[in-house]
Amino acid sequence: MANKMFETLKDIIQAVNKAPDLKQALNIIVQHTRQAIQVDAVSVYFRDDKTDQLVLMATDGLNPNAIGKIRFNPGQGLVGLVMNQSEPVNIQDAHTHPNYCFVTETDEASFHGFLGVPIMQHRQALGVLVVRHTSKRRFSPGDETFLITLAAQLAGAISYASRMGELTQWLDHVAGQSFHMKGLSGSPGIEIGEALIVFPPANLEAVPDNAIPAEETDAQIQAFTNAVSNVESEFKELSRRMEGTLPREELALFDVFGLMLKSDSLIDAIIYRIKAGQWAQAALRDTIADHVKQFDAMDDAYFRERAIDIKDLGRRILMHLQMQQTSTPDISGPTVLAGEEVSVSQLAEVPLENLVAIISTKGSPSSHIAILARALGIPAVMGIDDLPINRIKGQKIIVDGYSGQIYVKPTKAVLDEFNRLIKQEKSLDSQLQELITQPSETLDGIHIPLLVNTGLLADITPSLQSGAEGVGLYRTEIPFLIRDGFPGEDEQTKIYKQVLQNFSPRPVTFRTLDIGGDKALPYFPVVEDNPFLGWRGIRIMLDHPEIFLTQIRAILKANIYDNNLRLMLPMISDVGEVDESLRLIKKAHAELINEGIDVPYPAIGLMIEVPSAIYQMKALAKRVDFFSVGSNDLTQYLLAVDRNNKQVANLYNCLHPSVLSSIQHIVDVAHQYNKTVSVCGEMAGDPASALALVGMGIDSLSMSAGSLLRIKWVVRSFTQQQAKTLISQALEMEHTADIYSLFNNAIDQAGLGGLIRAGT
Ligand code: PEP
Ligand code: MG
Numbered sequence: 001m002a003n004k005m006f007e008t009l010k011d012i013i014q015a016v017n018k019a020p021d022l023k024q025a026l027n028i029i030v031q032h033t034r035q036a037i038q039v040d041a042v043s044v045y046f047r048d049d050k051t052d053q054l055v056l057m058a059t060d061g062l063n064p065n066a067i068g069k070i071r072f073n074p075g076q077g078l079v080g081l082v083m084n085q086s087e088p089v090n091i092q093d094a095h096t097h098p099n100y101c102f103v104t105e106t107d108e109a110s111f112h113g114f115l116g117v118p119i120m121q122h123r124q125a126l127g128v129l130v131v132r133h134t135s136k137r138r139f140s141p142g143d144e145t146f147l148i149t150l151a152a153q154l155a156g157a158i159s160y161a162s163r164m165g166e167l168t169q170w171l172d173h174v175a176g177q178s179f180h181m182k183g184l185s186g187s188p189g190i191e192i193g194e195a196l197i198v199f200p201p202a203n204l205e206a207v208p209d210n211a212i213p214a215e216e217t218d219a220q221i222q223a224f225t226n227a228v229s230n231v232e233s234e235f236k237e238l239s240r241r242m243e244g245t246l247p248r249e250e251l252a253l254f255d256v257f258g259l260m261l262k263s264d265s266l267i268d269a270i271i272y273r274i275k276a277g278q279w280a281q282a283a284l285r286d287t288i289a290d291h292v293k294q295f296d297a298m299d300d301a302y303f304r305e306r307a308i309d310i311k312d313l314g315r316r317i318l319m320h321l322q323m324q325q326t327s328t329p330d331i332s333g334p335t336v337l338a339g340e341e342v343s344v345s346q347l348a349e350v351p352l353e354n355l356v357a358i359i360s361t362k363g364s365p366s367s368h369i370a371i372l373a374r375a376l377g378i379p380a381v382m383g384i385d386d387l388p389i390n391r392i393k394g395q396k397i398i399v400d401g402y403s404g405q406i407y408v409k410p411t412k413a414v415l416d417e418f419n420r421l422i423k424q425e426k427s428l429d430s431q432l433q434e435l436i437t438q439p440s441e442t443l444d445g446i447h448i449p450l451l452v453n454t455g456l457l458a459d460i461t462p463s464l465q466s467g468a469e470g471v472g473l474y475r476t477e478i479p480f481l482i483r484d485g486f487p488g489e490d491e492q493t494k495i496y497k498q499v500l501q502n503f504s505p506r507p508v509t510f511r512t513l514d515i516g517g518d519k520a521l522p523y524f525p526v527v528e529d530n531p532f533l534g535w536r537g538i539r540i541m542l543d544h545p546e547i548f549l550t551q552i553r554a555i556l557k558a559n560i561y562d563n564n565l566r567l568m569l570p571m572i573s574d575v576g577e578v579d580e581s582l583r584l585i586k587k588a589h590a591e592l593i594n595e596g597i598d599v600p601y602p603a604i605g606l607m608i609e610v611p612s613a614i615y616q617m618k619a620l621a622k623r624v625d626f627f628s629v630g631s632n633d634l635t636q637y638l639l640a641v642d643r644n645n646k647q648v649a650n651l652y653n654c655l656h657p658s659v660l661s662s663i664q665h666i667v668d669v670a671h672q673y674n675k676t677v678s679v680c681g682e683m684a685g686d687p688a689s690a691l692a693l694v695g696m697g698i699d700s701l702s703m704s705a706g707s708l709l710r711i712k713w714v715v716r717s718f719t720q721q722q723a724k725t726l727i728s729q730a731l732e733m734e735h736t737a738d739i740y741s742l743f744n745n746a747i748d749q750a751g752l753g754g755l756i757r758a759g760t
């Protein structure tokens with residue numbers, strides 16, 4: 001594409017990104033595209049999922065009254081043809097094409113040249129972008145590329161609009177009505193609560209709307225003026241410190257900042273917005289955005305650069321505002337935590353008795369925040385990328401963690417239906433409670449111990465109450481994540497003791513620190529291009545033996561109850577790592593003995609979660625006592641699918657034939673060497689997958705406490721022989737979907753349908 005076209009495209013995309021709502025975004029697209037390729041009409045059609053029709057949503061050039069009214073059936077007209085073929089249709093004279101259909105409302109008769117491209121996402125056409133010309137015209141390959149690129153860029157932003165139901169709801173929502181959106185199921189269950197928005201500090205774009213009552217206006221204005229004078233003094237101080245270091249011209253920048261801060265247009269506009277009812281942070285956000293737009297639109301490169309300074313200034317004022325206004329949110333009822341990327345520390349800030357669900361615009365079901373939601377037994381919906389996060393504060397939200405849907409400001413009918421489902425769910429739960437004291441045995445008497453995954457001290461109680469036979473995975477990094485610095489040996493020992501004591505005499509498997517990937521410690525930043533393939537887990541520990549040894553000593557010292565400790569190493573990809581870890585563990589143990597602390601040497605196991613370990617099972621089996629399959633990472637690495645990337649979440653599947661045959665191999669080799677194998681990834685808590693694992697001969701399963709009784713129901717409803725027959729059929733299958741159906745049908749037929757969907 002010619003450079004100029006590329007620049008134009010970039011400008012359009014930037015303008016679209018800044019548009020306050022979808023309607024205006026579409027208007028920008030049609031207007032700018034019309035100018036950019038000099039055509040007589042540009043229009044956008046979306047597919048209405050309910051009717052499968054293509055609906056005209058925006059136009060520049062056609063009759064605007066036809067918006068929402070013109071509908072094409074699949075394959076109907078040239079627009080329908082583009083949709084059906086999922087490829088561009090470029091026709092010099094539309095009238096001569098067999099698919100041409102004349103539509104009066106849009107005055108089609110006056111147009112001849114036609115170029116339509118599909119708006120594609122995830123192999124699906126969400127809609128069609130069309131340009132038309134009154135005279136006959138064959139559009140150039142450059143025009144085609146331009147439209148294809150634009151359509152591809154837009155697909156993500158308008159994906160929700162492909163489902164007309166959602167689009168209608170979105171538009172209704174803008175008018176203050178209820179709407180619903182779809183993301184990915186992160187943790188099962190249904191809950192209703194009020195949205196509490198969490199947002200990263202000093203990020204203007206993340207500031208949510210917050211209307212204030214008139215009596216708060218003065219306080220907000222005061223907070224704002226305080227923030228401005230703090231920033232002023234900050235600049236003065238910076239400028240003073242830099243004197244003599246920076247050249248004079250650069251120092252002048254601080255004067256520019258000072259002038260900007262005093263500028264009436266900025267200050268007055270913010271105060272005006274506060275007086276109109278916004279809180280100071282959002283008033284600042286909108287005013288800065290206005291100024292940035294103005295500077296961005298300037299032809300002069302120098303002034304365009306000033307947009308960056310304005311943003312910087314805005315961020316500084318925001319930081320000071322946030323410092324004054326950090327008040328603990330007022331949480332009294334059931335709360336749905338919502339954010340762009342909800343972090344573990346934000347989760348820990350909400351009293352657990354109020355936290356009922358989590359929704360996040362980013363992330364996927366295998367993100368750690370979703371895993372934590374499962375640990376806490378609350379529903380989570382991830383990856384709702386179109387969620388208008390700054391408009392839902394305080395709104396009532398239904399979170400359906402089974403289907404991955406949320407309903408904002410639900411209507412009475414929707415609320416009634418979900419309350420009915422919640423009641424059914426509660427009755428299923430109380431039915432399941434009866435299983436607490438029952439053994440986890442298959443119908444033919446094979447005992448499959450069910451263990452829990454924990455990490456937060458807060459989830460020990462539900463874990464104990466679930467009737468778990470022990471802890472199969474204690475994620476030690478979680479206590480590290482919610483602190484401001486590395487906990488010392490004594491502090492760690494205290495935490496580990498609590499866990500060992502609470503569960504004794506049941507075994508507790510402590511996994512050594514597994515940071516890196518998406519678990520960065522705020523006080524130990526690791527910045528990498530590919531964090532999941534980088535410095536992670538045991539790799540960091542072996543490079544920092546001082547941190548590793550402190551932790552091992554703390555864990556060994558905590559083992560004073562019934563010798564119920566087991567130690568497990570994560571992310572093993574090579575036998576060398578095992579040898580080095582064992583050397584350090586022996587060293588820590590010997591040190592303690594020398595210090596007169598007589599603790600036993602624990603059973604040591606490995607996580608099998610990196611594909612290379614699968615093929616070194618024999619060598620590994622000779623070195624350790626047990627194995628546990630980390631199916632979350634194993635799936636990610638085997639399938640080359642980032643566990644946190646929503647874009648490829650449909651490819652992430654632990655019932656993929658390759659994952660299944662790998663686990664079967666792991667179990668077989670471990671058993672040859674008389675070593676036990678557990679699964680502690682999320683797979684163990686999924687009913688269909690758990691049934692598959694029982695068929696493979698797994699020795700135990702470790703999962704979130706919330707899943708335990710459900711899985712016990714599965715174990716108790718089948719013979720191991722039945723599970724074996726199913727897995728041998730599954731291992732012959734080529735498609736993941738067929739494997740899912742095989743196991744889910746078996747679960748349904750056994751009368752356990754309530755485990756895989758809401759309601760019974
Ligand atoms: C796993 O990878 O399956 C696992 C249990 O570890 P984590 O999810 O903490 O990476
Ligand atoms: Mg892992």
